Amino acid sequence: MDSFSSWVAQLRKGVVELLVLRLLAARGPLHGYAISRHLQELGETVAGESTVYPVLKRLEAESLVTGAWLQEGDAPPRKDYEVTEAGREFLVRASEQWQTLHNALRLLEEETR
Amino acid sequence: MNPAHDARLDGDPRSALLDDYLTRLEEALELLGPVEAAEIRTEVASYLSEAARDGRVDEVLGTMGAPESFAAGILSERGMLAPPSPLPMPSNARTTVAAVVDVVVALAPLALALPLTLVVPVFSSSTGVTTLTWIGRFVAAGVLLVTIGVWPWYYWRGRKRPGRNQSVGRNVAGLRLVRAGGELRVVRTNDMPHGRRGMARTGAVIGFLVALWIVGGMAYLLGYAVIRGPYTPPDLTLSVVAQDAGSAVGMTTQLTAAIVQAISAGQATGAPPPDLLEGTALQEYPELLESAKANAAETYETQWISETTYVDPESPFLSDATFRVEGVEHGDHNRTLRFTVRKHTEFTDDGMSGVTTYRISHIEIGESWAP
Numbered sequence: 001m002d003s004f005s006s007w008v009a010q011l012r013k014g015v016v017e018l019l020v021l022r023l024l025a026a027r028g029p030l031h032g033y034a035i036s037r038h039l040q041e042l043g044e045t046v047a048g049e050s051t052v053y054p055v056l057k058r059l060e061a062e063s064l065v066t067g068a069w070l071q072e073g074d075a076p077p078r079k080d081y082e083v084t085e086a087g088r089e090f091l092v093r094a095s096e097q098w099q100t101l102h103n104a105l106r107l108l109e110e111e112t113r
Numbered sequence: 114m115n116p117a118h119d120a121r122l123d124g125d126p127r128s129a130l131l132d133d134y135l136t137r138l139e140e141a142l143e144l145l146g147p148v149e150a151a152e153i154r155t156e157v158a159s160y161l162s163e164a165a166r167d168g169r170v171d172e173v174l175g176t177m178g179a180p181e182s183f184a185a186g187i188l189s190e191r192g193m194l195a196p197p198s199p200l201p202m203p204s205n206a207r208t209t210v211a212a213v214v215d216v217v218v219a220l221a222p223l224a225l226a227l228p229l230t231l232v233v234p235v236f237s238s239s240t241g242v243t244t245l246t247w248i249g250r251f252v253a254a255g256v257l258l259v260t261i262g263v264w265p266w267y268y269w270r271g272r273k274r275p276g277r278n279q280s281v282g283r284n285v286a287g288l289r290l291v292r293a294g295g296e297l298r299v300v301r302t303n304d305m306p307h308g309r310r311g312m313a314r315t316g317a318v319i320g321f322l323v324a325l326w327i328v329g330g331m332a333y334l335l336g337y338a339v340i341r342g343p344y345t346p347p348d349l350t351l352s353v354v355a356q357d358a359g360s361a362v363g364m365t366t367q368l369t370a371a372i373v374q375a376i377s378a379g380q381a382t383g384a385p386p387p388d389l390l391e392g393t394a395l396q397e398y399p400e401l402l403e404s405a406k407a408n409a410a411e412t413y414e415t416q417w418i419s420e421t422t423y424v425d426p427e428s429p430f431l432s433d434a435t436f437r438v439e440g441v442e443h444g445d446h447n448r449t450l451r452f453t454v455r456k457h458t459e460f461t462d463d464g465m466s467g468v469t470t471y472r473i474s475h476i477e478i479g480e481s482w483a484p
Contacts, residue, residue, distance in 0.1 A: 031159065031160075031163070032156060032159075032160050033159070033160045033163035033164060034163075048176040049160070049173055049176045049177045050176055050177050050178055050182075050183060050186055051186075053157075053160070053177075053183075053186075053187070054183075054186040054187040054189070054190035054191075055190055057153070057187050057190060057191065058190040058191055061191055075159070075162060076155065076158050076159040076162045077155060077159060078156070078159035078160075078163070079156050079159070
């Protein structure tokens, strides 16, 4: 993996949980496959299954999201996730951090033009 | 909902392939514990089922990668695989305890080596063991050799495999060998989410002690049984030699020798001696009666054995026996004879047969006139 790919992987890893939380806060509850599909619709390289699912499981372990099993017909049981209260608080603070970084980056970009 | 519900991808021709993927994934997630690993298996099955509906199974599997690497991603996110691992490595003391216990378990059948040496002919003949047949010895030796030889290999080999049958040593030490992603790791059970924790450890300790007790007990009982032998007497030729009788005993000596011979015959056929203790009448022993008629003529009216004492009545080896014979010889003359008899058995080389000789080594005579 070259430096750029590594950087993208690290960036994506840090941002995916923010994306997952925001998606679930806006459209939840959703199951894992639906979450991946939504994120992939936002952009081809935003997040794949290998990234989204592990992050989702960590968010669940940290009680930022909670899952509930659903059984519909003969289909395999699936787990729908939604953001918990702690997850919403985390989302607010993470969004603020993201906004701060985004603003800093934008200011620097403007200076270099 | 049962989280362990297995996934079914009905209708997909690659169902077996996908099932294999899910099985490998579940195994690779063992570090999470059986409940959560099964839950993730079910969830990923649902995931793949949704993807199958969109015709994207290959694409999704391609993104997920090998089940081991996908599992490694999950474990890494959970902080269980990323270096430095937040899962503490087991201490040297724990791993040493586990190894020692495993060595003990693997070598426990060596406790059966003692009875083995007693049933193998070359040893048994020297110890005088005569109670097992050749076939019995051969079978017993075979079973013991297989137990002693195969068990350590089987146990030690199985110890290196993760899975439900963990080594006793690791369970006792509170450790567990698990598959984490693509690698095998030894972790503390308490560090695993949903680990079985204390119960498994307590159960392992109890099981270990019970197993040791059973093996030790078997070794002791088998060894003791082989040494002592069953109650079946050996095939012995009996003879009686009366000596030192002296003139004081007179004709009664031969009669007493016959009594001793009868007792010996009773021993050889397994007849217990207690009936003699009850003062059984001489007439119940035809050979004695005949001997009495031939030897005593008119010199006595009746004679019987009133007491028999053995040093070790069950021992097949040397023992002393004391017989008290009481009789009335002239109708007005009581005579009490006490014989000390030494029994000696000479075994043949194979230890399966022998000749037992009873020697009257000492005689005491007590006389009293009837009032």
